[in-house]
Amino acid sequence: MNRNRLALLGEEAAECVRQSEVASFVEELRGFTWDGKPTVEETTTAAFDGQPIAVPQLVNEFWTSRQRAAHSLHEISYRACFKPQLPRFFIERLTAPGDRVFDPFSGRGTTALEAALLGRLPVACDINPLSRMLLEPRLSPPSLPEIIERLHEIAWSSEADTTDDLLVFYHPDTLRQISALRGYFFRREASGDLDRIDRWLRMVAVNRLTGHSPGFFSVYTLPPNQAVSLDAQAKINVQRGQTPPQRDVARLIVGKSKSLLRDLDEQARRGLARVGSAAQLVTRPAASTPEISSESVDLVVTSPPFLDVVDYAGDNWLRGWFCGIDPNKVQITMAKRPEQWHDAMRDVFLELFRILRPGRFVAFEVGEVRGGKIRLEEIVVPSAMGAGFEPRVVLVNSQQFTKTANCWGVANNRKGTNTNRIVLLQKPNA
Ligand SMILES: C[S@@+](CC[C@H](N)C(=O)[O-])C[C@H]1O[C@@H](n2cnc3c(N)ncnc32)[C@H](O)[C@@H]1O
Structure with missing residues (x-):
C-alpha cells in the first residue's frame, strides 16, 4: 500500500492497513523457504524499563548473492559495508516507487544506491565526508x-x-x-x-x-x-x-x-537520472540531521558502527589524504561499553523518530560482536523503545560467509560479525 492510497483513508483505517502490512510481512517471513530450509522461529529477549520484552526472531537465509546478483555499480569497497541484497529485501517489501529511503550511517551508500536503482528517492547521512564522495557520483554516472x-x-x-x-x-x-x-x-x-x-x-x-x-x-x-x-x-x-x-x-x-558501469543499461541510467537528482545527502552526526524534514522518510535501512569494532578513521587515512579529509576531525561514534552504545543509538533513534512518517519502519542491522558475547539486538530493542519505537521482529540472516563474500575482510567468525541481525522497528501512529 503506498502513501497516496493511505492518505485517502481515514487515520483509523490507515492504521488497520499498516497493522495488516506488518502482519503479512512477518507471515511472509515465517513461510519463507530457501534451498528447502524453512524459517526457524525463536525469541529475542530484552528488557525495557525493568520489564522483559519478547520479540519474535526469525532465522533463515533471507537474502544472499545466490538468490540475486547485485548491480555492478555497488562494487566499491568499504569497511563493514553490507550487501545490496539486504536493503533490497526491505525496500521492495516496505516501500513503493517514489518513497524516500534513508540511511543515517550510509558508508559507501549501499542503501541509497539500491533505493535509487529501485526507483525510490535516496536520503543518506554519514559523519565522514568520504561517504558522500563515494555515493554521489554513482547516482549520476558519466559515460x-x-x-x-x-x-x-x-x-x-x-x-x-x-x-x-x-x-x-x-x-x-x-x-x-x-x-x-x-x-x-x-x-x-x-x-x-x-x-x-x-x-x-x-x-x-x-x-x-x-x-x-x-x-x-x-x-x-x-x-x-x-x-x-x-x-x-x-x-x-x-x-x-x-x-x-x-x-x-x-x-x-x-x-x-x-x-x-557494466550493468548500467539505458533504462537504468534514465531511472537513476530521475531519482538521483532528488537525492538528499548530508554529512552530519546521525543524531542531528536538521536538513531532513520531520515525517519526510518512508523507510530507514541502516547499519551503525558496532561498539568500537571497526576503526573507520584509521582504515581510511590514505583515502582521507587523497580527498583532503583530516580523519582526526571526523567524530566517528566509537562506544567501548554497551551502555555508551545504547545511549548513542538512543539519540539516533530519537532523530529517526522525528523524520520518519508515522506507521513506517526502521530496519536496523547489527552483528554479533565480541565472539557472540554481546548481542547488540538486545541493546537495540530498549534503546529504540526509549525513543518511542515498537519492536516488531528480529530477522537473522544465517548466511555462510565466504572470504570473498565477506565485506569485513576477515575469513573467520572471531573478528567482526558472522550473521546479519536486523531489528525491525515501527513508529506507531500518533
Ligand atoms: C557499518 S558502517 C555502514 C556501512 C554501510 N551500511 C555500507 O553498506 O557501506 C557505519 C558507518 O557509520 C559512520 N558513522 C560513525 N559514526 C557516525 C555518526 N555518529 N553519525 C553518522 N555516521 C557515523 C561511519 O563513518 C561508517 O561509514
Whole structure:
C-alpha cells in the first residue's frame, strides 16, 4: 500500500492497513523457504524499563548473492559495508516507487544506491565526508567516453604536493601521477569547477589507491578498505621482498569504470537520472540531521558502527589524504561499553523518530560482536523503545560467509560479525 492510497483513508483505517502490512510481512517471513530450509522461529529477549520484552526472531537465509546478483555499480569497497541484497529485501517489501529511503550511517551508500536503482528517492547521512564522495557520483554516472575524455585533459606530469613517505606504497612515477590527480581535484574544487565527471574519477581513484592486485595503484598491501600504516607497509614489503611497481593510473581508472558501469543499461541510467537528482545527502552526526524534514522518510535501512569494532578513521587515512579529509576531525561514534552504545543509538533513534512518517519502519542491522558475547539486538530493542519505537521482529540472516563474500575482510567468525541481525522497528501512529 503506498502513501497516496493511505492518505485517502481515514487515520483509523490507515492504521488497520499498516497493522495488516506488518502482519503479512512477518507471515511472509515465517513461510519463507530457501534451498528447502524453512524459517526457524525463536525469541529475542530484552528488557525495557525493568520489564522483559519478547520479540519474535526469525532465522533463515533471507537474502544472499545466490538468490540475486547485485548491480555492478555497488562494487566499491568499504569497511563493514553490507550487501545490496539486504536493503533490497526491505525496500521492495516496505516501500513503493517514489518513497524516500534513508540511511543515517550510509558508508559507501549501499542503501541509497539500491533505493535509487529501485526507483525510490535516496536520503543518506554519514559523519565522514568520504561517504558522500563515494555515493554521489554513482547516482549520476558519466559515460565511458566522458571519463576517457576527461582523463586526457589532466596534466599528469604537473608539479604537485606530495610526500615521499608514500613511496612504501607507490613507484615514484605512480606517486607523481596520483599527486597530479589529487592536485587537479583540489584546484577544481577550490574554483567551483568540480563536476560529476571529476567526482566519478575521484571516487574510482579512491578505490584504486591500495589493494592486493595489479588492478590497484599500490604494491601488494591489505584490501583497499583497510590502509595499513606506513611502518606496517614497510614491513610487508620486506617480508614479501617487494618494491612498488610502476602503474598507469589513468588506465586503471578506465578499467574500474568499465567494470562499475557494466550493468548500467539505458533504462537504468534514465531511472537513476530521475531519482538521483532528488537525492538528499548530508554529512552530519546521525543524531542531528536538521536538513531532513520531520515525517519526510518512508523507510530507514541502516547499519551503525558496532561498539568500537571497526576503526573507520584509521582504515581510511590514505583515502582521507587523497580527498583532503583530516580523519582526526571526523567524530566517528566509537562506544567501548554497551551502555555508551545504547545511549548513542538512543539519540539516533530519537532523530529517526522525528523524520520518519508515522506507521513506517526502521530496519536496523547489527552483528554479533565480541565472539557472540554481546548481542547488540538486545541493546537495540530498549534503546529504540526509549525513543518511542515498537519492536516488531528480529530477522537473522544465517548466511555462510565466504572470504570473498565477506565485506569485513576477515575469513573467520572471531573478528567482526558472522550473521546479519536486523531489528525491525515501527513508529506507531500518533
Ligand atoms: C557499518 S558502517 C555502514 C556501512 C554501510 N551500511 C555500507 O553498506 O557501506 C557505519 C558507518 O557509520 C559512520 N558513522 C560513525 N559514526 C557516525 C555518526 N555518529 N553519525 C553518522 N555516521 C557515523 C561511519 O563513518 C561508517 O561509514
